[in-house]
Amino acid sequence: MMDHALGLGINFFDTADIYGRKAVPGGTEALIGRWLARRGRCRDKVVLATKVYGRTAGGPNDRGLSARHIIQACNASLKRLGTDWIDVYQMHHVDRSTPWEEIWEAMGTLVAQGKVRYTGSCNFAGWHLVSAQAAAKARHLFGLVSEQCHYNLLVRDAELEVVPAASALGLGILPWSPLHGGLLSGVLRRRAAHATVRSTSDRVAGDLARGKRAIAGYEDLCAELGQDPSVVALAWLLGRPGVTAPLIGPRTAEQLDLSVRALSVTLDKEVLDRLDALFPPAGCGSPAPEAWLGRPRRGGPVRGPSVPANSI
Template sequence: MQNENFYTRLGRTALKISRLCLGTVNFGGRVEEAEAHEIMDRAVEHGINFFDTADIYGWRVHKGYTEEAIGRWFARGNGRREKIVLATKVGSPMSEGPNDGGLSARHIIAACEGSLRRLRTDWIDLYQMHHVDRAAPWEEIWQAMETLVAQGKVRYVGSSNFAGWHLAAAQEAAARRHFLGIVSEQCVYNLVTRHVELEVIPAAQAYGIAVLAWSPLHGGLLGGVLDKLARGTAVKSAQGRAVPALQRHRKAIKEYEKFCAELGVPPAQVGLAWVLSRPGVTAPVIGPRAVDQLDGALRALELKLSDTELDRLDALFPPVGNGGPAPEAWIS
Protein backbone atom coordinates (compact mmCIF):
# COMPACT_ATOMS: atom_id res chain seq x y z
CA MET A 1 0.00 0.00 0.00
CA GLN A 2 1.34 3.44 -0.96
CA ASN A 3 1.91 6.09 1.70
CA GLU A 4 -0.50 8.99 1.91
CA ASN A 5 1.89 11.30 0.01
CA PHE A 6 2.18 9.05 -3.04
CA TYR A 7 -0.98 10.50 -4.59
CA THR A 8 -2.12 14.09 -4.91
CA ARG A 9 -4.89 16.05 -6.60
CA LEU A 10 -4.60 17.28 -10.17
CA GLY A 11 -4.70 20.99 -9.45
CA ARG A 12 -8.09 22.15 -8.18
CA THR A 13 -9.85 18.99 -9.38
CA ALA A 14 -10.87 15.98 -7.29
CA LEU A 15 -8.88 13.63 -9.53
CA LYS A 16 -6.12 11.70 -7.76
CA ILE A 17 -2.81 11.17 -9.57
CA SER A 18 0.56 9.74 -8.55
CA ARG A 19 3.31 12.22 -7.72
CA LEU A 20 5.36 10.73 -10.54
CA CYS A 21 3.98 10.89 -14.06
CA LEU A 22 5.24 8.27 -16.50
CA GLY A 23 6.33 10.09 -19.66
CA THR A 24 6.42 8.09 -22.87
CA VAL A 25 8.42 10.31 -25.23
CA ASN A 26 11.15 7.65 -25.47
CA PHE A 27 8.74 4.90 -26.52
CA GLY A 28 9.51 4.34 -30.18
CA GLY A 29 13.02 4.84 -31.48
CA ARG A 30 14.71 4.71 -28.07
CA VAL A 31 12.61 2.10 -26.28
CA GLU A 32 11.29 -0.93 -28.13
CA GLU A 33 7.61 -1.71 -27.66
CA ALA A 34 8.11 -4.88 -25.59
CA GLU A 35 10.24 -2.98 -23.09
CA ALA A 36 7.80 -0.06 -23.13
CA HIS A 37 5.03 -2.49 -22.13
CA GLU A 38 7.26 -3.83 -19.36
CA ILE A 39 7.93 -0.30 -18.07
CA MET A 40 4.21 0.50 -18.04
CA ASP A 41 3.41 -2.74 -16.22
CA ARG A 42 6.07 -2.00 -13.62
CA ALA A 43 4.74 1.53 -13.17
CA VAL A 44 1.25 0.20 -12.46
CA GLU A 45 2.70 -2.42 -10.13
CA HIS A 46 4.28 0.38 -8.07
CA GLY A 47 1.11 2.48 -8.03
CA ILE A 48 1.94 5.03 -10.73
CA ASN A 49 -1.44 5.78 -12.29
CA PHE A 50 -0.60 8.88 -14.36
CA PHE A 51 0.75 8.40 -17.91
CA ASP A 52 1.63 11.20 -20.33
CA THR A 53 2.02 11.02 -24.09
CA ALA A 54 1.32 13.13 -27.20
CA ASP A 55 -0.08 12.56 -30.67
CA ILE A 56 3.28 13.44 -32.21
CA TYR A 57 5.36 11.09 -30.03
CA GLY A 58 7.05 8.22 -31.77
CA TRP A 59 8.11 10.45 -34.67
CA ARG A 60 11.40 8.53 -34.92
CA VAL A 61 9.22 5.68 -36.26
CA HIS A 62 6.18 7.69 -37.36
CA LYS A 63 4.01 10.31 -35.71
CA GLY A 64 1.40 8.62 -33.58
CA TYR A 65 3.48 5.49 -32.97
CA THR A 66 3.69 5.98 -29.19
CA GLU A 67 -0.07 6.30 -28.82
CA GLU A 68 -0.42 3.13 -30.91
CA ALA A 69 2.02 1.28 -28.63
CA ILE A 70 0.09 2.40 -25.55
CA GLY A 71 -3.14 1.33 -27.25
CA ARG A 72 -1.75 -2.15 -27.81
CA TRP A 73 -0.77 -2.25 -24.11
CA PHE A 74 -4.33 -1.28 -23.13
CA ALA A 75 -5.65 -4.01 -25.44
CA ARG A 76 -3.87 -6.63 -23.33
CA GLY A 77 -6.67 -6.13 -20.81
CA ASN A 78 -6.55 -6.84 -17.08
CA GLY A 79 -8.04 -3.41 -16.37
CA ARG A 80 -5.03 -1.56 -17.74
CA ARG A 81 -7.03 1.32 -19.18
CA GLU A 82 -9.24 1.72 -16.13
CA LYS A 83 -6.23 1.96 -13.82
CA ILE A 84 -4.62 4.83 -15.74
CA VAL A 85 -5.17 8.58 -15.76
CA LEU A 86 -4.22 9.09 -19.39
CA ALA A 87 -2.87 12.38 -20.71
CA THR A 88 -2.09 13.16 -24.33
CA LYS A 89 -1.53 16.34 -26.33
CA VAL A 90 -2.76 18.18 -29.40
CA GLY A 91 -1.33 20.99 -31.48
CA SER A 92 1.94 19.81 -33.03
CA PRO A 93 1.84 19.35 -36.82
CA MET A 94 0.91 15.77 -37.69
CA SER A 95 1.53 16.23 -41.42
CA GLU A 96 2.32 18.97 -43.92
CA GLY A 97 -1.38 19.71 -44.35
CA PRO A 98 -2.30 23.33 -43.54
CA ASN A 99 -4.97 22.30 -41.03
CA ASP A 100 -3.24 19.26 -39.52
CA GLY A 101 -1.76 21.13 -36.59
CA GLY A 102 -2.40 24.06 -34.27
CA LEU A 103 -5.47 24.69 -32.14
CA SER A 104 -8.27 25.36 -34.60
CA ALA A 105 -11.59 23.80 -33.62
CA ARG A 106 -11.32 21.59 -36.69
CA HIS A 107 -7.92 20.22 -35.73
CA ILE A 108 -8.64 19.83 -32.00
CA ILE A 109 -11.68 17.66 -32.68
CA ALA A 110 -10.09 15.69 -35.55
CA ALA A 111 -6.89 15.15 -33.56
CA CYS A 112 -8.84 13.90 -30.56
CA GLU A 113 -10.57 11.32 -32.75
CA GLY A 114 -7.19 10.23 -34.08
CA SER A 115 -5.71 9.88 -30.60
CA LEU A 116 -8.70 7.89 -29.37
CA ARG A 117 -8.35 5.54 -32.32
CA ARG A 118 -4.61 5.01 -31.83
CA LEU A 119 -4.96 4.63 -28.06
CA ARG A 120 -7.86 2.17 -28.43
CA THR A 121 -9.84 3.97 -25.78
CA ASP A 122 -13.14 5.82 -25.53
CA TRP A 123 -11.84 8.73 -23.47
CA ILE A 124 -8.81 10.87 -22.67
CA ASP A 125 -8.49 11.94 -19.05
CA LEU A 126 -6.30 15.00 -19.68
CA TYR A 127 -6.20 16.58 -23.14
CA GLN A 128 -3.31 19.04 -23.26
CA MET A 129 -2.63 21.84 -25.71
CA HIS A 130 0.98 21.10 -26.66
CA HIS A 131 1.93 24.67 -27.50
CA VAL A 132 0.35 28.11 -27.63
CA ASP A 133 -1.37 28.85 -30.94
CA ARG A 134 -1.38 32.64 -31.22
CA ALA A 135 -3.70 32.49 -34.24
CA ALA A 136 -6.45 30.63 -32.37
CA PRO A 137 -8.87 32.75 -30.29
CA TRP A 138 -9.82 31.32 -26.93
CA GLU A 139 -13.49 31.35 -27.89
CA GLU A 140 -12.71 28.85 -30.67
CA ILE A 141 -10.46 26.67 -28.52
CA TRP A 142 -12.94 26.46 -25.66
CA GLN A 143 -15.85 25.76 -28.00
CA ALA A 144 -13.98 22.73 -29.34
CA MET A 145 -12.92 21.52 -25.89
CA GLU A 146 -16.44 21.95 -24.53
CA THR A 147 -17.74 19.81 -27.39
CA LEU A 148 -15.29 17.01 -26.57
CA VAL A 149 -16.10 17.16 -22.86
CA ALA A 150 -19.84 17.10 -23.58
CA GLN A 151 -19.33 14.06 -25.83
CA GLY A 152 -17.49 12.26 -23.02
CA LYS A 153 -14.29 11.97 -25.04
CA VAL A 154 -12.26 14.30 -22.79
CA ARG A 155 -12.46 14.67 -19.02
CA TYR A 156 -10.10 17.60 -18.33
CA VAL A 157 -8.10 20.11 -20.38
CA GLY A 158 -4.47 21.02 -19.78
CA SER A 159 -1.76 23.10 -21.39
CA SER A 160 1.94 22.71 -22.07
CA ASN A 161 4.68 25.28 -22.69
CA PHE A 162 2.42 28.24 -21.89
CA ALA A 163 3.57 31.55 -20.43
CA GLY A 164 1.97 32.81 -17.23
CA TRP A 165 -0.14 35.37 -19.09
CA HIS A 166 -1.42 32.65 -21.43
CA LEU A 167 -2.72 30.74 -18.41
CA ALA A 168 -4.45 33.86 -17.14
CA ALA A 169 -6.00 34.66 -20.52
CA ALA A 170 -7.19 31.09 -20.97
CA GLN A 171 -8.76 30.91 -17.53
CA GLU A 172 -10.53 34.24 -17.79
CA ALA A 173 -11.97 33.22 -21.16
CA ALA A 174 -13.08 29.87 -19.74
CA ALA A 175 -14.69 31.55 -16.73
CA ARG A 176 -16.78 33.75 -19.03
CA ARG A 177 -18.12 30.54 -20.59
CA HIS A 178 -18.67 28.88 -17.18
CA PHE A 179 -16.18 26.18 -18.20
CA LEU A 180 -13.61 24.56 -15.93
CA GLY A 181 -10.74 25.56 -18.23
CA ILE A 182 -7.13 24.53 -17.72
CA VAL A 183 -6.40 22.18 -14.83
CA SER A 184 -2.68 21.55 -15.52
CA GLU A 185 0.32 23.16 -17.16
CA GLN A 186 3.24 21.02 -18.29
CA CYS A 187 6.43 23.04 -18.44
CA VAL A 188 10.17 22.46 -18.51
CA TYR A 189 11.49 22.79 -14.96
CA ASN A 190 14.67 21.56 -13.34
CA LEU A 191 17.69 22.87 -11.45
CA VAL A 192 19.23 24.25 -14.65
CA THR A 193 16.06 25.78 -16.15
CA ARG A 194 14.14 27.76 -13.54
CA HIS A 195 12.40 30.49 -15.57
CA VAL A 196 8.92 29.20 -14.72
CA GLU A 197 9.46 30.32 -11.13
CA LEU A 198 9.00 33.91 -12.31
CA GLU A 199 5.43 33.83 -13.62
CA VAL A 200 4.21 30.39 -14.76
CA ILE A 201 4.18 28.74 -11.34
CA PRO A 202 2.71 31.81 -9.56
CA ALA A 203 -0.05 32.01 -12.19
CA ALA A 204 -0.73 28.28 -11.87
CA GLN A 205 -0.95 28.54 -8.09
CA ALA A 206 -3.32 31.52 -8.33
CA TYR A 207 -5.69 29.63 -10.65
CA GLY A 208 -5.44 26.20 -9.02
CA ILE A 209 -3.56 24.72 -11.97
CA ALA A 210 -1.34 21.68 -11.45
CA VAL A 211 2.28 22.08 -12.55
CA LEU A 212 3.77 19.06 -14.32
CA ALA A 213 7.52 19.39 -14.82
CA TRP A 214 8.86 17.89 -18.03
CA SER A 215 12.57 17.20 -18.46
CA PRO A 216 13.16 17.26 -14.68
CA LEU A 217 16.75 16.08 -15.28
CA HIS A 218 17.28 18.39 -18.28
CA GLY A 219 17.66 15.61 -20.80
CA GLY A 220 19.97 13.59 -18.54
CA LEU A 221 22.26 16.50 -17.65
CA LEU A 222 21.37 16.09 -13.96
CA GLY A 223 21.49 12.30 -14.05
CA GLY A 224 25.25 11.84 -13.55
CA VAL A 225 26.30 12.87 -17.05
CA LEU A 226 30.02 13.38 -16.31
CA ASP A 227 30.35 9.98 -14.66
CA LYS A 228 28.44 8.34 -17.54
CA LEU A 229 30.59 10.07 -20.15
CA ALA A 230 33.72 8.92 -18.34
CA ARG A 231 32.42 5.34 -18.33
CA GLY A 232 31.13 5.53 -21.89
CA THR A 233 27.54 4.77 -20.85
CA ALA A 234 25.90 8.13 -21.64
CA VAL A 235 22.91 7.87 -23.99
CA LYS A 236 20.34 10.65 -23.71
CA SER A 237 22.76 12.92 -21.84
CA ALA A 238 25.16 12.74 -24.77
CA GLN A 239 22.64 14.28 -27.18
CA GLY A 240 19.87 16.86 -27.45
CA ARG A 241 19.55 19.82 -25.07
CA ALA A 242 22.00 18.29 -22.60
CA VAL A 243 25.02 18.80 -24.89
CA PRO A 244 25.14 22.63 -25.12
CA ALA A 245 23.91 22.88 -21.52
CA LEU A 246 26.84 20.77 -20.35
CA GLN A 247 29.26 23.14 -22.03
CA ARG A 248 27.70 26.09 -20.16
CA HIS A 249 27.28 24.37 -16.79
CA ARG A 250 30.16 21.89 -16.64
CA LYS A 251 31.69 23.42 -13.49
CA ALA A 252 28.34 23.39 -11.65
CA ILE A 253 27.55 19.86 -12.86
CA LYS A 254 30.91 18.64 -11.60
CA GLU A 255 30.19 20.12 -8.16
CA TYR A 256 26.65 18.75 -8.29
CA GLU A 257 27.85 15.20 -8.89
CA LYS A 258 30.39 15.63 -6.09
CA PHE A 259 27.59 16.83 -3.79
CA CYS A 260 25.43 13.81 -4.71
CA ALA A 261 28.37 11.50 -3.98
CA GLU A 262 28.69 13.09 -0.54
CA LEU A 263 25.00 12.38 0.06
CA GLY A 264 25.46 8.84 -1.19
CA VAL A 265 22.49 9.28 -3.54
CA PRO A 266 22.48 8.96 -7.36
CA PRO A 267 22.29 12.36 -9.11
CA ALA A 268 19.05 11.46 -10.91
CA GLN A 269 17.31 10.88 -7.58
CA VAL A 270 18.60 14.17 -6.16
CA GLY A 271 17.43 16.09 -9.23
CA LEU A 272 13.96 14.54 -9.04
CA ALA A 273 13.74 15.07 -5.28
CA TRP A 274 14.53 18.76 -5.82
CA VAL A 275 11.70 19.14 -8.35
CA LEU A 276 9.31 17.27 -6.05
CA SER A 277 10.21 19.68 -3.23
CA ARG A 278 9.34 22.83 -5.19
CA PRO A 279 6.25 24.84 -4.22
CA GLY A 280 3.45 24.47 -6.74
CA VAL A 281 4.84 21.36 -8.43
CA THR A 282 2.34 18.52 -8.67
CA ALA A 283 4.45 15.88 -10.45
CA PRO A 284 7.59 15.59 -12.54
CA VAL A 285 7.19 13.77 -15.86
CA ILE A 286 9.85 11.07 -15.92
CA GLY A 287 11.03 9.36 -19.11
CA PRO A 288 12.65 6.05 -18.17
CA ARG A 289 14.21 3.99 -20.94
CA ALA A 290 14.47 0.89 -18.74
CA VAL A 291 12.76 -0.63 -15.71
CA ASP A 292 15.73 0.07 -13.44
CA GLN A 293 15.50 3.79 -14.24
CA LEU A 294 11.84 3.72 -13.24
CA ASP A 295 12.75 1.99 -9.97
CA GLY A 296 15.36 4.67 -9.28
CA ALA A 297 12.86 7.44 -9.90
CA LEU A 298 10.49 5.89 -7.37
CA ARG A 299 13.20 6.06 -4.74
CA ALA A 300 13.33 9.84 -5.23
CA LEU A 301 9.91 10.03 -3.59
CA GLU A 302 11.51 8.87 -0.35
CA LEU A 303 14.34 11.43 -0.44
CA LYS A 304 13.70 14.59 1.57
CA LEU A 305 16.35 17.24 1.07
CA SER A 306 17.18 19.37 4.09
CA ASP A 307 17.16 23.18 4.01
CA THR A 308 20.96 23.13 4.05
CA GLU A 309 21.05 20.75 1.09
CA LEU A 310 18.51 22.85 -0.81
CA ASP A 311 20.61 25.95 -0.16
CA ARG A 312 23.65 24.14 -1.54
CA LEU A 313 21.75 23.32 -4.72
CA ASP A 314 20.58 26.94 -5.02
CA ALA A 315 24.21 28.05 -4.80
CA LEU A 316 25.20 25.67 -7.59
CA PHE A 317 22.19 26.50 -9.80
CA PRO A 318 20.98 29.98 -8.83
CA PRO A 319 17.37 30.98 -9.52
CA VAL A 320 16.61 33.73 -12.01
CA GLY A 321 17.34 37.22 -10.68
CA ASN A 322 16.69 37.49 -6.97
CA GLY A 323 14.74 34.24 -6.98
CA GLY A 324 11.06 33.71 -6.40
CA PRO A 325 8.22 35.21 -8.44
CA ALA A 326 8.23 38.33 -10.59
CA PRO A 327 8.34 41.28 -10.26
CA GLU A 328 10.42 41.03 -7.08
CA ALA A 329 12.80 38.60 -8.79
CA TRP A 330 14.09 41.32 -11.12
CA ILE A 331 13.83 44.40 -8.91
CA SER A 332 17.29 45.34 -7.67
Protein backbone atom coordinates in the same frame (compact mmCIF):
# COMPACT_ATOMS: atom_id res chain seq x y z
CA MET B 1 7.90 -0.81 -18.57
CA MET B 2 4.27 0.31 -18.28
CA ASP B 3 3.32 -2.92 -16.50
CA HIS B 4 6.13 -2.31 -14.03
CA ALA B 5 5.16 1.34 -13.52
CA LEU B 6 1.54 0.43 -12.83
CA GLY B 7 2.71 -2.21 -10.38
CA LEU B 8 4.67 0.48 -8.53
CA GLY B 9 1.55 2.63 -8.23
CA ILE B 10 2.42 5.03 -11.05
CA ASN B 11 -0.89 5.59 -12.84
CA PHE B 12 -0.33 8.77 -14.91
CA PHE B 13 0.76 8.10 -18.49
CA ASP B 14 1.56 11.08 -20.70
CA THR B 15 1.99 11.08 -24.47
CA ALA B 16 1.21 13.21 -27.55
CA ASP B 17 -0.10 12.65 -31.03
CA ILE B 18 3.29 13.60 -32.51
CA TYR B 19 5.39 11.27 -30.35
CA GLY B 20 6.80 8.31 -32.20
CA ARG B 21 6.11 9.93 -35.56
CA LYS B 22 9.53 9.01 -36.97
CA ALA B 23 8.38 5.40 -37.02
CA VAL B 24 4.70 5.97 -37.76
CA PRO B 25 2.30 8.91 -37.13
CA GLY B 26 0.94 8.62 -33.60
CA GLY B 27 3.20 5.65 -32.93
CA THR B 28 3.42 6.16 -29.18
CA GLU B 29 -0.34 6.51 -28.81
CA ALA B 30 -0.78 3.29 -30.80
CA LEU B 31 1.69 1.51 -28.51
CA ILE B 32 -0.26 2.61 -25.44
CA GLY B 33 -3.46 1.50 -27.14
CA ARG B 34 -2.07 -1.99 -27.67
CA TRP B 35 -0.95 -2.08 -24.04
CA LEU B 36 -4.38 -1.03 -22.77
CA ALA B 37 -6.02 -3.69 -24.92
CA ARG B 38 -3.68 -6.35 -23.56
CA ARG B 39 -4.19 -5.23 -19.95
CA GLY B 40 -7.95 -5.67 -20.23
CA ARG B 41 -9.73 -3.87 -17.41
CA CYS B 42 -6.88 -1.56 -16.36
CA ARG B 43 -8.26 1.53 -18.16
CA ASP B 44 -10.04 2.86 -15.07
CA LYS B 45 -6.78 2.55 -13.11
CA VAL B 46 -4.90 4.78 -15.54
CA VAL B 47 -4.96 8.56 -15.91
CA LEU B 48 -4.24 8.95 -19.61
CA ALA B 49 -2.97 12.24 -21.03
CA THR B 50 -2.15 13.18 -24.59
CA LYS B 51 -1.65 16.41 -26.53
CA VAL B 52 -2.79 18.35 -29.57
CA TYR B 53 -1.08 21.14 -31.55
CA GLY B 54 1.84 19.66 -33.49
CA ARG B 55 1.74 18.88 -37.19
CA THR B 56 0.23 15.47 -37.86
CA ALA B 57 0.13 15.62 -41.68
CA GLY B 58 1.01 17.93 -44.55
CA GLY B 59 -2.22 19.89 -44.93
CA PRO B 60 -2.82 23.46 -43.73
CA ASN B 61 -5.36 22.28 -41.14
CA ASP B 62 -3.16 19.50 -39.74
CA ARG B 63 -1.63 21.55 -36.93
CA GLY B 64 -2.48 24.18 -34.34
CA LEU B 65 -5.52 24.67 -32.15
CA SER B 66 -8.27 25.49 -34.60
CA ALA B 67 -11.61 23.90 -33.71
CA ARG B 68 -11.33 21.72 -36.78
CA HIS B 69 -7.88 20.39 -35.88
CA ILE B 70 -8.65 19.90 -32.19
CA ILE B 71 -11.72 17.75 -32.88
CA GLN B 72 -10.09 15.88 -35.76
CA ALA B 73 -6.92 15.22 -33.75
CA CYS B 74 -8.86 14.09 -30.68
CA ASN B 75 -10.85 11.53 -32.68
CA ALA B 76 -7.63 10.23 -34.24
CA SER B 77 -5.95 9.98 -30.82
CA LEU B 78 -8.91 8.10 -29.35
CA LYS B 79 -8.75 5.60 -32.19
CA ARG B 80 -5.01 5.00 -31.77
CA LEU B 81 -5.31 4.79 -27.98
CA GLY B 82 -8.22 2.36 -28.26
CA THR B 83 -10.20 4.17 -25.59
CA ASP B 84 -13.47 6.09 -25.35
CA TRP B 85 -12.04 9.02 -23.43
CA ILE B 86 -8.88 11.00 -22.69
CA ASP B 87 -8.44 11.99 -19.06
CA VAL B 88 -6.31 15.09 -19.69
CA TYR B 89 -6.26 16.55 -23.20
CA GLN B 90 -3.41 19.05 -23.33
CA MET B 91 -2.64 21.92 -25.66
CA HIS B 92 0.98 21.25 -26.58
CA HIS B 93 1.74 24.91 -27.23
CA VAL B 94 0.04 28.28 -27.48
CA ASP B 95 -1.63 28.96 -30.82
CA ARG B 96 -1.38 32.71 -31.26
CA SER B 97 -3.45 32.65 -34.46
CA THR B 98 -6.55 31.06 -32.90
CA PRO B 99 -8.81 32.96 -30.45
CA TRP B 100 -9.56 31.39 -27.10
CA GLU B 101 -13.28 31.46 -27.89
CA GLU B 102 -12.72 29.02 -30.76
CA ILE B 103 -10.39 26.81 -28.74
CA TRP B 104 -12.79 26.53 -25.81
CA GLU B 105 -15.74 25.93 -28.16
CA ALA B 106 -13.95 22.83 -29.43
CA MET B 107 -12.75 21.67 -26.02
CA GLY B 108 -16.20 22.21 -24.52
CA THR B 109 -17.72 20.13 -27.29
CA LEU B 110 -15.32 17.26 -26.62
CA VAL B 111 -16.04 17.39 -22.88
CA ALA B 112 -19.79 17.43 -23.52
CA GLN B 113 -19.41 14.40 -25.80
CA GLY B 114 -17.57 12.52 -23.06
CA LYS B 115 -14.41 12.21 -25.14
CA VAL B 116 -12.34 14.42 -22.83
CA ARG B 117 -12.51 14.65 -19.04
CA TYR B 118 -10.13 17.57 -18.38
CA THR B 119 -7.98 19.98 -20.39
CA GLY B 120 -4.40 20.98 -19.73
CA SER B 121 -1.64 23.09 -21.23
CA CYS B 122 2.04 22.75 -22.05
CA ASN B 123 4.71 25.41 -22.50
CA PHE B 124 2.37 28.31 -21.70
CA ALA B 125 3.60 31.60 -20.31
CA GLY B 126 2.01 32.83 -17.10
CA TRP B 127 -0.18 35.35 -18.89
CA HIS B 128 -1.34 32.65 -21.32
CA LEU B 129 -2.62 30.62 -18.36
CA VAL B 130 -4.52 33.62 -17.05
CA SER B 131 -5.98 34.44 -20.48
CA ALA B 132 -7.03 30.83 -21.03
CA GLN B 133 -8.77 30.62 -17.67
CA ALA B 134 -10.54 33.96 -18.11
CA ALA B 135 -11.89 32.88 -21.51
CA ALA B 136 -13.01 29.52 -20.11
CA LYS B 137 -14.76 31.18 -17.18
CA ALA B 138 -16.61 33.50 -19.56
CA ARG B 139 -18.03 30.39 -21.26
CA HIS B 140 -18.81 28.74 -17.90
CA LEU B 141 -16.23 26.03 -18.57
CA PHE B 142 -13.91 24.41 -16.06
CA GLY B 143 -10.81 25.45 -17.97
CA LEU B 144 -7.30 24.13 -17.46
CA VAL B 145 -6.33 21.73 -14.69
CA SER B 146 -2.58 21.44 -15.32
CA GLU B 147 0.45 22.99 -16.97
CA GLN B 148 3.47 21.12 -18.28
CA CYS B 149 6.53 23.34 -18.21
CA HIS B 150 10.27 22.95 -18.69
CA TYR B 151 11.52 23.02 -15.12
CA ASN B 152 14.55 21.53 -13.42
CA LEU B 153 17.62 22.60 -11.46
CA LEU B 154 19.32 23.88 -14.62
CA VAL B 155 16.23 25.61 -16.03
CA ARG B 156 14.37 27.59 -13.38
CA ASP B 157 12.73 30.34 -15.45
CA ALA B 158 9.29 28.88 -14.68
CA GLU B 159 9.69 30.15 -11.11
CA LEU B 160 9.35 33.74 -12.31
CA GLU B 161 5.77 33.66 -13.59
CA VAL B 162 4.54 30.23 -14.72
CA VAL B 163 4.70 28.51 -11.34
CA PRO B 164 3.19 31.47 -9.42
CA ALA B 165 0.41 31.84 -12.02
CA ALA B 166 -0.38 28.11 -12.07
CA SER B 167 -0.40 27.96 -8.27
CA ALA B 168 -2.69 30.99 -7.99
CA LEU B 169 -5.09 29.45 -10.51
CA GLY B 170 -5.05 26.07 -8.79
CA LEU B 171 -3.37 24.23 -11.66
CA GLY B 172 -1.18 21.18 -11.19
CA ILE B 173 2.41 21.65 -12.40
CA LEU B 174 3.98 18.77 -14.34
CA PRO B 175 7.65 19.59 -15.07
CA TRP B 176 9.04 17.95 -18.20
CA SER B 177 12.71 17.08 -18.74
CA PRO B 178 13.37 16.97 -14.98
CA LEU B 179 16.90 15.63 -15.62
CA HIS B 180 17.54 18.06 -18.49
CA GLY B 181 18.35 15.47 -21.11
CA GLY B 182 20.46 13.43 -18.68
CA LEU B 183 22.71 16.27 -17.49
CA LEU B 184 21.39 15.88 -13.93
CA SER B 185 21.70 12.10 -13.86
CA GLY B 186 25.45 11.78 -13.33
CA VAL B 187 26.66 12.44 -16.87
CA LEU B 188 30.21 13.40 -15.86
CA ARG B 189 30.58 10.38 -13.60
CA ARG B 190 29.46 8.05 -16.38
CA ARG B 191 31.77 9.67 -18.89
CA ALA B 192 34.71 9.29 -16.53
CA ALA B 193 33.82 5.60 -16.16
CA HIS B 194 33.49 5.27 -19.96
CA ALA B 195 29.89 4.19 -19.44
CA THR B 196 27.14 4.72 -21.98
CA VAL B 197 25.85 8.28 -21.94
CA ARG B 198 22.44 9.16 -23.28
CA SER B 199 22.77 11.00 -26.56
CA THR B 200 22.00 14.69 -26.22
CA SER B 201 20.83 17.39 -28.58
CA ASP B 202 23.13 20.23 -29.59
CA ARG B 203 21.27 22.49 -27.15
CA VAL B 204 21.74 20.15 -24.19
CA ALA B 205 25.37 19.53 -25.19
CA GLY B 206 25.88 23.29 -25.13
CA ASP B 207 24.30 23.47 -21.66
CA LEU B 208 26.77 20.83 -20.50
CA ALA B 209 29.72 22.81 -21.83
CA ARG B 210 28.50 26.02 -20.17
CA GLY B 211 27.49 24.42 -16.88
CA LYS B 212 30.18 21.78 -16.49
CA ARG B 213 31.58 23.31 -13.29
CA ALA B 214 28.16 23.49 -11.62
CA ILE B 215 27.27 19.98 -12.76
CA ALA B 216 30.56 18.67 -11.38
CA GLY B 217 29.83 20.34 -8.05
CA TYR B 218 26.34 18.86 -8.13
CA GLU B 219 27.64 15.34 -8.66
CA ASP B 220 30.10 15.84 -5.80
CA LEU B 221 27.24 16.95 -3.54
CA CYS B 222 25.17 13.90 -4.51
CA ALA B 223 28.12 11.62 -3.76
CA GLU B 224 28.45 13.28 -0.37
CA LEU B 225 24.76 12.60 0.29
CA GLY B 226 25.12 9.02 -0.90
CA GLN B 227 22.36 9.53 -3.47
CA ASP B 228 22.21 9.10 -7.21
CA PRO B 229 22.11 12.49 -9.00
CA SER B 230 18.84 11.66 -10.75
CA VAL B 231 17.21 10.89 -7.39
CA VAL B 232 18.31 14.25 -5.95
CA ALA B 233 17.10 16.16 -9.03
CA LEU B 234 13.68 14.53 -8.83
CA ALA B 235 13.46 14.94 -5.05
CA TRP B 236 14.24 18.65 -5.47
CA LEU B 237 11.38 19.05 -7.96
CA LEU B 238 8.98 17.06 -5.79
CA GLY B 239 9.67 19.50 -2.96
CA ARG B 240 9.10 22.65 -5.02
CA PRO B 241 5.94 24.64 -4.23
CA GLY B 242 3.09 23.90 -6.62
CA VAL B 243 4.70 20.91 -8.31
CA THR B 244 2.39 17.91 -8.68
CA ALA B 245 4.89 15.47 -10.17
CA PRO B 246 7.80 15.52 -12.64
CA LEU B 247 7.34 13.64 -15.90
CA ILE B 248 10.00 10.96 -16.08
CA GLY B 249 11.13 9.10 -19.19
CA PRO B 250 13.01 6.00 -18.00
CA ARG B 251 14.40 3.69 -20.67
CA THR B 252 14.85 0.65 -18.45
CA ALA B 253 13.10 -0.87 -15.45
CA GLU B 254 16.22 -0.11 -13.41
CA GLN B 255 15.94 3.59 -14.25
CA LEU B 256 12.28 3.52 -13.28
CA ASP B 257 13.07 1.93 -9.91
CA LEU B 258 15.79 4.52 -9.35
CA SER B 259 13.39 7.37 -10.08
CA VAL B 260 10.84 6.04 -7.59
CA ARG B 261 13.46 6.30 -4.83
CA ALA B 262 13.04 10.09 -5.02
CA LEU B 263 9.68 9.71 -3.26
CA SER B 264 11.44 8.75 -0.03
CA VAL B 265 14.10 11.48 -0.13
CA THR B 266 13.64 14.89 1.48
CA LEU B 267 16.26 17.59 1.05
CA ASP B 268 16.99 19.76 4.10
CA LYS B 269 17.60 23.52 4.04
CA GLU B 270 21.38 23.21 3.96
CA VAL B 271 21.24 21.01 0.86
CA LEU B 272 18.67 23.29 -0.78
CA ASP B 273 20.92 26.28 -0.15
CA ARG B 274 23.89 24.46 -1.68
CA LEU B 275 21.80 23.57 -4.71
CA ASP B 276 20.76 27.21 -5.05
CA ALA B 277 24.43 28.20 -4.96
CA LEU B 278 25.23 25.73 -7.75
CA PHE B 279 22.13 26.50 -9.81
CA PRO B 280 21.00 30.04 -8.86
CA PRO B 281 17.26 30.64 -9.14
CA ALA B 282 16.06 33.21 -11.64
CA GLY B 283 15.38 36.53 -9.97
CA CYS B 284 17.19 35.91 -6.68
CA GLY B 285 14.64 33.30 -5.71
CA SER B 286 11.72 35.70 -6.11
CA PRO B 287 8.78 35.53 -8.51
CA ALA B 288 7.98 38.49 -10.73
CA PRO B 289 7.76 41.45 -10.22
CA GLU B 290 10.34 41.37 -7.40
CA ALA B 291 12.62 39.31 -9.66
CA TRP B 292 12.76 42.11 -12.22
CA LEU B 293 13.90 44.50 -9.52
CA GLY B 294 16.64 42.15 -8.33
CA ARG B 295 15.41 41.94 -4.76
CA PRO B 296 14.13 39.04 -2.69
CA ARG B 297 10.45 38.62 -2.03
CA ARG B 298 9.29 40.03 1.29
CA GLY B 299 9.56 37.23 3.79
CA GLY B 300 12.43 35.56 1.93
CA PRO B 301 12.61 33.09 -0.95
CA VAL B 302 9.70 30.80 -1.70
CA ARG B 303 10.37 27.42 -0.14
CA GLY B 304 8.63 24.14 0.21
CA PRO B 305 7.42 22.85 3.58
CA SER B 306 9.99 22.80 6.36
CA VAL B 307 11.62 19.45 7.16
CA PRO B 308 13.58 18.08 10.11
CA ALA B 309 17.22 19.16 10.16
CA ASN B 310 18.48 15.58 10.10
CA SER B 311 16.68 14.64 6.87
CA ILE B 312 18.61 14.36 3.62
